[in-house]
Amino acid sequence: MELEDLKSLIELLKDTDITELQVEQEGTKVRIRREKMFPAVEISQMKAALQENIAGEKEEETQRLITVTAPIVGTFYRSPSPEASQFVELGLQVKKGQVLCIIEAMKLMNEIESEVDGIVMKVLVENGQPVEYGEPLFLIEPL
Amino acid sequence: MKLFKKILIANRGEIAVRIIRACKELDIRTVAIYSDIDRDSLHTRFADESVCIGPASSAQSYNNIPSILTAAEITDSEAIHPGYGFLSENHHFAEACLTSGITFIGPTAESIRLGGDKAKARQIMKRRGVPVVPGSDGHVVSEEAALKTAKKIGFPVILKASAGGGGRGMRIAKAEDELDKFYFMAQREALAAFGNGELYVEKFIPAMRHVEVQILADTKGNIVHLGERDCSIQRRHQKLIEESPSPGTTEKFRKKVGEYAIKAAKAFKYRNAGTVEFIVDPDGGIYFMEMNTRLQVEHPVTESVTGVDIVKEQIKIAAGFPLELKQTQVRLSGHSIECRINAEDPERFIPSPGKITFLSLPGGPGVRVDTAAYNGCVIPAHYDSLVAKLIVHGRDRSEALARLKRALDEFIIEGIKTTIPFHKKVLNDPDFVKGEFNTGFVEKMGTPKTSEEK
Numbered sequence: 001m002e003l004e005d006l007k008s009l010i011e012l013l014k015d016t017d018i019t020e021l022q023v024e025q026e027g028t029k030v031r032i033r034r035e036k037m038f039p040a041v042e043i044s045q046m047k048a049a050l051q052e053n054i055a056g057e058k059e060e061e062t063q064r065l066i067t068v069t070a071p072i073v074g075t076f077y078r079s080p081s082p083e084a085s086q087f088v089e090l091g092l093q094v095k096k097g098q099v100l101c102i103i104e105a106m107k108l109m110n111e112i113e114s115e116v117d118g119i120v121m122k123v124l125v126e127n128g129q130p131v132e133y134g135e136p137l138f139l140i141e142p143l
Numbered sequence: 144m145k146l147f148k149k150i151l152i153a154n155r156g157e158i159a160v161r162i163i164r165a166c167k168e169l170d171i172r173t174v175a176i177y178s179d180i181d182r183d184s185l186h187t188r189f190a191d192e193s194v195c196i197g198p199a200s201s202a203q204s205y206n207n208i209p210s211i212l213t214a215a216e217i218t219d220s221e222a223i224h225p226g227y228g229f230l231s232e233n234h235h236f237a238e239a240c241l242t243s244g245i246t247f248i249g250p251t252a253e254s255i256r257l258g259g260d261k262a263k264a265r266q267i268m269k270r271r272g273v274p275v276v277p278g279s280d281g282h283v284v285s286e287e288a289a290l291k292t293a294k295k296i297g298f299p300v301i302l303k304a305s306a307g308g309g310g311r312g313m314r315i316a317k318a319e320d321e322l323d324k325f326y327f328m329a330q331r332e333a334l335a336a337f338g339n340g341e342l343y344v345e346k347f348i349p350a351m352r353h354v355e356v357q358i359l360a361d362t363k364g365n366i367v368h369l370g371e372r373d374c375s376i377q378r379r380h381q382k383l384i385e386e387s388p389s390p391g392t393t394e395k396f397r398k399k400v401g402e403y404a405i406k407a408a409k410a411f412k413y414r415n416a417g418t419v420e421f422i423v424d425p426d427g428g429i430y431f432m433e434m435n436t437r438l439q440v441e442h443p444v445t446e447s448v449t450g451v452d453i454v455k456e457q458i459k460i461a462a463g464f465p466l467e468l469k470q471t472q473v474r475l476s477g478h479s480i481e482c483r484i485n486a487e488d489p490e491r492f493i494p495s496p497g498k499i500t501f502l503s504l505p506g507g508p509g510v511r512v513d514t515a516a517y518n519g520c521v522i523p524a525h526y527d528s529l530v531a532k533l534i535v536h537g538r539d540r541s542e543a544l545a546r547l548k549r550a551l552d553e554f555i556i557e558g559i560k561t562t563i564p565f566h567k568k569v570l571n572d573p574d575f576v577k578g579e580f581n582t583g584f585v586e587k588m589g590t591p592k593t594s595e596e597k
C-alpha cells in the first residue's frame with residue numbers, strides 16, 4: 001500500500017461519524033482509529049451548562065460536596081480504554097462503590113471507586129493528565 | 144556523552160536539598176517527591192517540580208517503589224538519586240529503576256545486595272587479601288558453631304546480624320554463658336529488624352576506632368579514594384561527629400587503608416560513590432568491617448578537605464563520564480569536622496520532634512551548614528531526627544576545633560531540643576581536643592545510662 005492510499009483513507013473518514021476503519025489488502029493490514037470528537041457547538045453548550053451549574057450552586061453547595069482525591073500518584077483516565085465510554089458523566093448519578101476513574105501507576109490500572117451515592121458535580125482533572133497523591137479529582141454531591 | 148536533563152530526588156530533608164544544589168550547578172532540572180506532611184519542606188521549594196507521592200508513613204511514600212517510579216515517569220525524569228537511608232540500599236529499587244529505563248544514581252543492584260550481606264562480604268574480602276577481624280567464615284549456622292568460633296578466637300566476641308546495620312542484632316559476649324544467652328536474642332532481633340536471622344561472629348575489639356574511606360569508581364574501571372574519615376564518636380553505633388583526616392594518622396596509614404578500600408571496591412565490582420568501613424585497633428591494625436553502597440551523611444568532611452563535590456561526581460559517573468580525578472591529584476588539605484545536629488534530648492537522646500520557633504544558622508569563614516530547616520518549620524516525628532549538619536574547615540585540627548566551638552555558639556535552634564549542648568560538651572573534653580578517642584568515648588564521657596544501655 002502506498003502512502004497516497006493511506007492519505008486518501010484518512011481523508012475518507014473526515015466529516016463522518018466513523019471512528020475506526022480496518023482495511024486488508026495483499027497481506028497488509030491497516031487500521032485507522034480516532035477519538036470521537038464532539039462538534040464545536042456541542043462543547044460550548046456543555047461548557048455553558050457546566051458554568052451555570054457551578055455559578056448557581058457555589059455558595060451553599062460547596063460544603064455539601066465531597067471531594068474525591070487521588071490515593072496514589074499516577075496518570076488519570078476517565079475510561080477503561082481509549083475506545084470505551086467514560087466511567088461517569090458530569091451531572092449523572094453514581095452509586096457507592098461504582099468506579100469513577102482509573103489511575104495508572106507502573107502499568108497497573110487502579111480503579112477508584114465512589115465512597116457515596118451521589119451526583120458528579122465536577123471533574124477536576126483532564127483525561128490522560130498526571131495526578132499526585134491527594135490531588136482532588138471529582139466533586140460529588142451526596143444523595 | 145550527555146548529562147541528564149532531569150533528575151528525580153527520592154529523598155527528603157537536608158540530603159534532598161544537597162542533591163538539588165549539585166543538580167542546579169550542573170544545569171540539570173530537578174523533581175522533588177514528598178509525603179503530604181512535607182508539603183512545605185524546603186526541597187519541594189528548591190526543586191523545579193514536585194510531586195506528592197503519598198501519606199506521611201514512609202512505607203507509603205519515600206519507600207514506595209511503584210509511586211516513586213510513577214512520579215519519575217510522569218515527570219519524564221531520566222535518573223533517580225536515592226540519597227541515603229530510605230531506598231538507597233534497596234537492591235530491588237535499583238533493579239526496578241533499571242527495568243523501567245531510569246538510571247539509578249548509585250552502584251548496581253548486585254553490589255548493593257552484596258554490601259547488605261555482611262557475612263558474605265567479609266568472606267570475599269578475606270579471600271581477596273583484605274584483612275578482616277578474626278571470626279567466622281561467613282555466617283554461623285548454629286549456636287554450637289558460634290561457640291566453636293568464639294573458643295577458637297577467644298572471648299570477648301561480638302555477634303552481628305548478616306543483614307544488619309545501625310546496631311540492631313548486635314550483642315557482645317564476654318564469656319560462654321553470655322554467648323549462650325545472647326545468641327538467640329541477637330537472632331530474634333535481627334529477624335525482627337531485617338527479616339533475616341543470620342548471624343556472624345567477630346572478635347570484639349574494645350578500644351577500636353571507626354575509620355572509613357570514601358571511594359569513587361566510574362564505569363570504565365577507574366577507582367580513586369578520597370582519604371579517610373574518623374567516625375569514632377558514636378552512641379549505640381550512631382555516628383555523631385566525623386572528621387577528616389583521622390587524628391594522629393600518617394600518610395603511610397592513609398596509603399595502606401586507601402589500598403584496602405580500592406581492593407574492596409574491586410571485589411564488589413563497584414561503581415559510583417561508596418564507603419569502605421574499617422576497624423582500627425589500638426596497635427594500628429586495620430580490618431575491613433563493611434561496605435556502604437551509597438552516599439554517606441558525613442560526605443561533606445571529605446568534600447571540605449579534598450575540594451571534590453562528591454554528589455556532582457556521582458551524577459557524572461551515572462551518566463557514563465570517566466573520572467577526571469587521578470589518585471595522585473587527591474590531597475587532603477587542612478582539617479574538617481562535622482557535627483550532626485539531631486532533634487533529640489542531648490542527655491538521653493530521646494527524639495524531640497516539633498516546630499522550630501526560632502532558627503539562626505552560623506556562618507563566617509570555614510563554616511558550612513547543610514540543612515532543610517527554616518524558621519517556623521516542623522520537624523516531623525515520622526522520619527530521621529537529623530536537623531542539620533554543621534561542617535567546619537580549618538588549616539589544621541586546632542583551627543577547625545576553634546571554628547566549631549564558635550559556630551556552635553552561633554547556632555540557635557528554639558522550640559525543639561537538639562544535640563548542640565552535647566557537641567559543646569565533647570569540644571570541652573581534653574581527650575577529644577587531643578584527638579585521643581575511640582568508639583567508647585561517648586559512654587566514657589558520662590552520658591547518663593538508660594535502662595536499655597549496657
